[in-house]
Amino acid sequence: xxxxxxxxxxxxxxxxxxxxxxxxxxxxxxxxxxxxxxxxxxxxxxxxxxxxxxxxxxxxxxxxxxxxxxxxxxxxxxxxxxxxxxxxxxxxxxxxxxxxxxxxxxxxxxxxxxxxxxxxxxxxxxxxxxxxxxxxxxxxxxxxxxxxxxxxxxxxxxxxxxxxxxxxxxxxxxxxxxxxxxxxxxxxxx
Amino acid sequence: xxxxxxxxxxxxxxxxxxxxxxxxxxxxxxxxxxxxxxxxxxxxxxxxxxxxxxxxxxxxxxxxxxxxxxxxxxxxxxxxxxxxxxxxxxxxxxxxxxxxxxxxxxxxxxxxxxxxxxxxxxxxxxxxxxxxxxxxxxxxxxxxxxxxxxxxxxxxxxxxxxxxxxxxxxxxxxxxxxxxxxxxxxxxxx
Numbered sequence: 001x002x003x004x005x006x007x008x009x010x011x012x013x014x015x016x017x018x019x020x021x022x023x024x025x026x027x028x029x030x031x032x033x034x035x036x037x038x039x040x041x042x043x044x045x046x047x048x049x050x051x052x053x054x055x056x057x058x059x060x061x062x063x064x065x066x067x068x069x070x071x072x073x074x075x076x077x078x079x080x081x082x083x084x085x086x087x088x089x090x091x092x093x094x095x096x097x098x099x100x101x102x103x104x105x106x107x108x109x110x111x112x113x114x115x116x117x118x119x120x121x122x123x124x125x126x127x128x129x130x131x132x133x134x135x136x137x138x139x140x141x142x143x144x145x146x147x148x149x150x151x152x153x154x155x156x157x158x159x160x161x162x163x164x165x166x167x168x169x170x171x172x173x174x175x176x177x178x179x180x181x182x183x184x185x186x187x188x189x190x
Numbered sequence: 191x192x193x194x195x196x197x198x199x200x201x202x203x204x205x206x207x208x209x210x211x212x213x214x215x216x217x218x219x220x221x222x223x224x225x226x227x228x229x230x231x232x233x234x235x236x237x238x239x240x241x242x243x244x245x246x247x248x249x250x251x252x253x254x255x256x257x258x259x260x261x262x263x264x265x266x267x268x269x270x271x272x273x274x275x276x277x278x279x280x281x282x283x284x285x286x287x288x289x290x291x292x293x294x295x296x297x298x299x300x301x302x303x304x305x306x307x308x309x310x311x312x313x314x315x316x317x318x319x320x321x322x323x324x325x326x327x328x329x330x331x332x333x334x335x336x337x338x339x340x341x342x343x344x345x346x347x348x349x350x351x352x353x354x355x356x357x358x359x360x361x362x363x364x365x366x367x368x369x370x371x372x373x374x375x376x377x378x379x380x
Binding site (some may be wrong): 016055061065119123127165166183 | 310
């Protein structure tokens with residue numbers, strides 16, 4: 001049976017390696033490892049559970065399925081338009097990757113794969129649910145506009161991108177084309 | 191919003207620790223680690239890719255999302271009935287866990303969680319697609335019945351259980367009750 005696929009371009013690669021900030025900074029390329037981007041605050045095979053995993057006591061060591069976050073250029077543009085601002089940068093959302101050409105990124109099914117020219121592969125682990133910090137960062141960048149932080153919750157709904165885990169390590173570079181294998185949840189890939 | 195949940199009983203825990211066989215043997219309990227059951231042939235944070243992951247060259251080291259397999263007692267009974275045999279044992283399928291009380295196990299959505307009394311947690315990584323070996327093992331056990339191996343492909347379709355990864359390590363014991371958190375793929379758990 002034919003699997004659905006899509007192609008997209010990597011417009012930015014970013015790392016969160018400042019100790020006091022979730023805001024990411026741009027790189028031209030990086031070698032992904034099992035666990036994500038070494039040096040990034042979310043790097044690791046395991047991570048400490050937080051409010052997103054209420055079934056575990058806070059701080060429990062669990063499998064890290066949120067190694068990297070990815071957002072869509074098209075979806076960030078819609079957020080900006082809805083907030084009435086010029087732009088919303090992926091760095092303000094602490095994103096590790098910005099893709100262009102795949103507008104439905106946030107609803108990419110769990111288990112989908114994102115494959116890079118070097119053979120590097122990511123597994124989509126689902127929608128990245130909003131938290132308050134990006135809204136606050138947007139507000140900082142547009143201090144004269146009211147309530148951007150709270151309005152981001154609604155504007156960012158179902159547009160905030162996905163979280164991924166590294167399936168197969170390797171290089172990733174800005175301007176590369178990626179192939180997205182879209183999982184069929186009724187007949188999932190192995 | 192209310193998440194769907196279900197409860198089930200662990201009827202058997204099994205390990206595949208014989209070097210030349212995928213067939214599992216029963217244990218009363220085991221301490222699961224990140225990577226699965228130590229000593230089991232599928233144990234590991236990473237694994238070598240095979241025909242199930244055609245997007246990678248065979249033998250590529252990839253993230254192991256097939257650490258443990260789980261089958262449903264109810265679904266094995268349906269397989270046995272359809273094949274016209276007395277029973278189909280989970281060991282013949284190389285399963286690590288047998289659950290009773292949750293008939294829809296094989297279609298449990300990716301990202302669902304299975305939680306044990308000790309706090310141990312598994313993440314469902316999707317349906318376990320059939321391969322030829324269990325059919326051959328069933329045939330070995332009922333040598334006088336024709337074509338059980340090939341008939342298992344159809345009888346096992348959508349009944350062959352799921353694959354899981356260990357999210358939070360800990361003890362698991364036979365006869366424990368597990369809580370299943372059923373993922374909503376349109377609004378997935380984090």
